[in-house]
Amino acid sequence: MDKSGVKRLWATWRSKYVTSKDKDNCCVFCDKIKSSNDEETHLLYRGKNCFVALNIYPYNNGHIMIIPYRHIDDIVLLSNDESREMMNLLKYFTQILKKVMSPEGFNIGFNIGKAAGAGIADHIHLHLLPRWSGDTNFMTTIAEVRVIPEDLDSTYKKIKAEIKIEEISKC
Numbered sequence: 001m002d003k004s005g006v007k008r009l010w011a012t013w014r015s016k017y018v019t020s021k022d023k024d025n026c027c028v029f030c031d032k033i034k035s036s037n038d039e040e041t042h043l044l045y046r047g048k049n050c051f052v053a054l055n056i057y058p059y060n061n062g063h064i065m066i067i068p069y070r071h072i073d074d075i076v077l078l079s080n081d082e083s084r085e086m087m088n089l090l091k092y093f094t095q096i097l098k099k100v101m102s103p104e105g106f107n108i109g110f111n112i113g114k115a116a117g118a119g120i121a122d123h124i125h126l127h128l129l130p131r132w133s134g135d136t137n138f139m140t141t142i143a144e145v146r147v148i149p150e151d152l153d154s155t156y157k158k159i160k161a162e163i164k165i166e167e168i169s170k171c
Helices: 012-018 028-034 080-101 138-143 152-162
Strands: 043-046 050-054 064-068 105-110 126-131
Touching (some): 064 080, 080 126
Antiparallel strands (some): 064 126
16 A cells, blocks of 8 residues: 555556557457467457457456457447357357356356447457356455456466367357
8 A cells, every 4th residue: 555545456467458559549359360379369269250269358267258350349230140150159168168167157248339338349249258156256346356366378278178179060
């Protein structure tokens, strides 16, 4: 606590995002798919119309996003093929998370527009968020801080190891 009484939680891993060049003129999702290093960008799967990635600022471990390649900002702009693939990927990755992480439930949804809480409002994405009883505790309630018990690389490796490309089309 400093002289003003303000408490600080050091999150040095965020400095790369905060200081990145041209963050107002680019899309983190469009940049992510340009990278050839899926492990570094935590990209789990590349489909025909959509890709799947871990949220690098998760609410909980295993927080996945399903994102169309097209840079669009509204669900009504999704093509039938994009919508179908998103739902198939949602079903498939829900099964993967059940197997790998044994959650007690899920939050699933879109935040469309800044007023709805979209952190990246100009590129639509579907959240798949595993939940456990007690995952929102006093840290979140009192300190507005989330405690994420596992690092992204470990979560990525656990999920990635379970992906069977031939099974995705069966969903």
